[in-house]
Amino acid sequence: MTAMRIIRTKDYDAMSAAAARLIAAQITLKPNCVLGLATGSSPVGAYQNLIAWNKAGELDFSQVRSVNLDEYAGLTPDHDQSYAYFMRHNLFDHVNIDQKNTNVPSGVNGDEECERYDKLIADFGGIDLQLLGLGVNGHIGFNEPDDHFSLGTHKVTLTESTREANKRFFTSIDEVPTHAYTMGVRDILQARRVVMVASGANKAQAIKDAFFGPVTPQVPASILQYHPDFILVADEEALSLI
Ligand code: GLP
Numbered sequence: 001m002t003a004m005r006i007i008r009t010k011d012y013d014a015m016s017a018a019a020a021r022l023i024a025a026q027i028t029l030k031p032n033c034v035l036g037l038a039t040g041s042s043p044v045g046a047y048q049n050l051i052a053w054n055k056a057g058e059l060d061f062s063q064v065r066s067v068n069l070d071e072y073a074g075l076t077p078d079h080d081q082s083y084a085y086f087m088r089h090n091l092f093d094h095v096n097i098d099q100k101n102t103n104v105p106s107g108v109n110g111d112e113e114c115e116r117y118d119k120l121i122a123d124f125g126g127i128d129l130q131l132l133g134l135g136v137n138g139h140i141g142f143n144e145p146d147d148h149f150s151l152g153t154h155k156v157t158l159t160e161s162t163r164e165a166n167k168r169f170f171t172s173i174d175e176v177p178t179h180a181y182t183m184g185v186r187d188i189l190q191a192r193r194v195v196m197v198a199s200g201a202n203k204a205q206a207i208k209d210a211f212f213g214p215v216t217p218q219v220p221a222s223i224l225q226y227h228p229d230f231i232l233v234a235d236e237e238a239l240s241l242i
Contacts, residue, residue: 004211004225007233012199016045019131019197019233023050024059026129026193032063034121036130036188037091038141039068039083042197043131047091054095061097067121068104069132069141069188073155073179075107081169082107105153105181113181114153121187130191134198137161138206138219142182145218150184185223194227198234204241207234212242 009015023046026033037043053059068087077084084104092102103120106113121127132140137159143150144159156179163176170176188194198207210221211232217223224230 003228003230005231006239007231008239009233009235011235011237012045015197015199015233015235017049019043019046019195020049020053022195022231022233023129023131024053027059027061027064030128031060032065033128034124034126035064035066036127036183036191037066037068037087038131038133039070039086039090040133042133042199044090046131046197051091051094059095061095063101064097065101065124066097066103067117067124067127067183068102069130070180070182071105071107072177073107073181074177077104077106081175105183107177107181111155114155117153117181117183118187121183127187127191129193129195130188132188132194132196132221134196134203134206134210134221135162136165136202136206138210138221140185140188140196140221140224142180143185143188143220145220147217149186149217149220149223150182151186152184153181153187154184155179155181185220189223189227193229193231194224195231195233196221196224198232198238200235201237201240203234203238207232207238208241 007018071083075082105117167173167176209219215222
């Protein structure tokens with residue numbers, strides 16, 4: 001029996017508004033909360049809602065702390081395809097968050113970054129709300145299909161399908177990094193609440209496999225079936241196979 005809740009929305013904009021309301025509620029209830037944040041095209045609309053509410057004076061980020069899921073190995077924070085850059089561009093530069101309280105794993109710190117990042121999350125007292133997207137192969141963060149579930153932050157080899165899916169942001173596939181650093185599945189599961197956004201027909205199979213099939217490390221998101229407070233916010237196209 002899963003504790004999963006599904007918020008079904010008409011389209012991407014409605015999904016974004018619904019997810020943003022959950023995040024805003026978290027910030028309102030606990031102004032110094034720890035948000036686990038995600039990149040990719042799925043959360044951008046939610047971030048735009050949060051920016052609008054912040055500009056309207058309805059939502060205060062001044063005490064919020066954040067930890068992002070992942071970063072490409074080898075990219076510095078000023079690289080325009082790094083996830084650190086993405087977060088500044090899509091959220092942090094536009095709200096009153098203290099940038100010192102924002103954290104993205106470093107892609108250039110070497111393997112010691114993994115231990116540092118997990119300690120940072122622990123020192124924060126864990127994550128209050130983790131926002132996730134969903135890879136077309138069922139990955140979360142950059143936790144790719146595997147024969148076991150990962151634990152803490154670690155370095156991964158990206159699958160060809162993930163590099164292919166993300167090449168639209170680079171000038172050619174050769175420029176897409178081959179490795180990344182990502183929070184582990186255990187880190188994600190330890191978040192007190194998990195919210196996933198998914199939109200579009202290309203996510204429909206992954207949603208079916210992850211949440212209406214067996215829990216297996218071959219579909220990393222499937223472990224969320226065991227999370228006690230997991231909310232899937234998805235539009236009609238993404239839910240079209242279930
Ligand atoms: C990347 C990110 C994931 C994200 C996924 C889906 O691989 N590492 O965190 O969920 O892409 O991206 P999109 O939302 O653009 O489909």
